[in-house]
Amino acid sequence: MPDSYTDSLAMTASVSKARLLSVLDTAVDGIVIMDESARIILYNKACEALFGYQSEEVRGKNVKILMPESYAREHDGYVRSYIDTGVRRIIGIGREVKARHRDGTEFPIELSVGEAQTPEGRQFIGIMRDIRQRKLVEERLSKAQAQLVSMARINALDEMGAAIAHELNQPLTAIMLYLQAIKRKSEGVVGLEGVLIDVIDKGVKEAERASQIIQRMRQFVEKREPERKPVDVPTLLRECVDLVTLGKMGEGVLLSLEVGEDMPELNADPVQIQQIVVNLIRNAMDAVKGCQKKAVDIRAWHDEEAISIAVSDSGPGVPQENLANLFKAFSGSKRSGLGLGLAISKSLAQNHGGDLAVDPVGPSGGATFTLKLPIDEPSAAGE
Amino acid sequence: MHVTIHIVEDDPGVGDALSLLLQQLGHETIVYADAEAFFRHTPPVDGDTVIVDLCLPGMPGMQVIRWLKSLNLQLKIIAISGQPQASIRRMLQGETPDILLRKPLREEALTKYL
Numbered sequence: 001m002p003d004s005y006t007d008s009l010a011m012t013a014s015v016s017k018a019r020l021l022s023v024l025d026t027a028v029d030g031i032v033i034m035d036e037s038a039r040i041i042l043y044n045k046a047c048e049a050l051f052g053y054q055s056e057e058v059r060g061k062n063v064k065i066l067m068p069e070s071y072a073r074e075h076d077g078y079v080r081s082y083i084d085t086g087v088r089r090i091i092g093i094g095r096e097v098k099a100r101h102r103d104g105t106e107f108p109i110e111l112s113v114g115e116a117q118t119p120e121g122r123q124f125i126g127i128m129r130d131i132r133q134r135k136l137v138e139e140r141l142s143k144a145q146a147q148l149v150s151m152a153r154i155n156a157l158d159e160m161g162a163a164i165a166h167e168l169n170q171p172l173t174a175i176m177l178y179l180q181a182i183k184r185k186s187e188g189v190v191g192l193e194g195v196l197i198d199v200i201d202k203g204v205k206e207a208e209r210a211s212q213i214i215q216r217m218r219q220f221v222e223k224r225e226p227e228r229k230p231v232d233v234p235t236l237l238r239e240c241v242d243l244v245t246l247g248k249m250g251e252g253v254l255l256s257l258e259v260g261e262d263m264p265e266l267n268a269d270p271v272q273i274q275q276i277v278v279n280l281i282r283n284a285m286d287a288v289k290g291c292q293k294k295a296v297d298i299r300a301w302h303d304e305e306a307i308s309i310a311v312s313d314s315g316p317g318v319p320q321e322n323l324a325n326l327f328k329a330f331s332g333s334k335r336s337g338l339g340l341g342l343a344i345s346k347s348l349a350q351n352h353g354g355d356l357a358v359d360p361v362g363p364s365g366g367a368t369f370t371l372k373l374p375i376d377e378p379s380a381a382g383e
Numbered sequence: 384m385h386v387t388i389h390i391v392e393d394d395p396g397v398g399d400a401l402s403l404l405l406q407q408l409g410h411e412t413i414v415y416a417d418a419e420a421f422f423r424h425t426p427p428v429d430g431d432t433v434i435v436d437l438c439l440p441g442m443p444g445m446q447v448i449r450w451l452k453s454l455n456l457q458l459k460i461i462a463i464s465g466q467p468q469a470s471i472r473r474m475l476q477g478e479t480p481d482i483l484l485r486k487p488l489r490e491e492a493l494t495k496y497l
Contacts, residue, residue, distance in 0.1 A: 169465035174396035
């Protein structure tokens, strides 16, 4: 249809102007065109919503009307300086600035500026995007991330405390029993009573002191039960993906999230579950680093009893020799961190009545970690 | 009263110390490093005591306890564990052993039940 093409490419002034106006008014972003003296020539529909002024009210006015005081004061100077020196500070660069609504509210926008030479002189076009929403999300995410980091520290301490308590318990038990056995043996043996028994008693006391320290440490660690509340799994997973990609843009890794339908609510500690999933996704993203295909798939599904969340990657999988110690504390091969990530994730899952398991070679070639959490987990039974 | 005490404990230090002390108290002891070794041995008889660590390599301690109970003998069964409460709860799987002692063990705690 060459005819219609020719038609649509027609550059008669009226067609092109109508088209431009329609484009401007359809645009989601605010668009303002100003002349060399910063007077507003054009102000599109989106601007009306953004700033609260109607087009007729601002046309011909200085563009400063849309800026907070601090910017407005400098703006004329900026424009003058550019026209005099030709040094670009914003044109073609774009940046985050503050805008001002008619009612005085200041809000963040992303501003990009272009310029055009027209028969009527030099004109500047500003495109403005309201980023309040994005800012809110960023703030919420960075708060969530800070919370995750601090939770991770607390959990690492808990886990270490529990691991130390358990590891020390064994030799301490042996020491106490040995000492008590010697004491029994020496009782009644003439000449041994006095000093020897006295020293053994002291030894037993010290071992008991150590064991009390361990018990106190254990009680402290054991006090922390998950703080459960209803959790919407799809939302939680989307947040996890946002969290790991925050400020990284995914590093070239293709992240996909697939959530089954009618996912029931989970009664769980959302921060802890998020910590597990974020940890799994981060591990997966590390695993595909340097691989040709960099893909991480997150899937969630459920049956009558449990919700499962699987994180698979296209990396090399988990080597056989690492499998046995994968979930043990202090066994990690990564130089950063404490090697506690998976150990903690597993114990957090188990604290929720669930579990964390690995398939060393999953469907996408790499490892698949599956977190399984019971749907109706009653709060832990009292001791 | 002196009895035969079977000790199923994988930590050699704990197993040996426990055995030594109980011998001092006049009991006869046999130490097994895991559930499998215990099963290979002649089963306990009426009046024996069995001390089982809940966390064993291979077959878990709770399964040993279940098996012992199924024998319908007059046995005293003592479960011991150095694990945190949450892990113990998991290992018990809803069951409660007659006697559960947490490590570190003390002579008085043990003798109370012997």
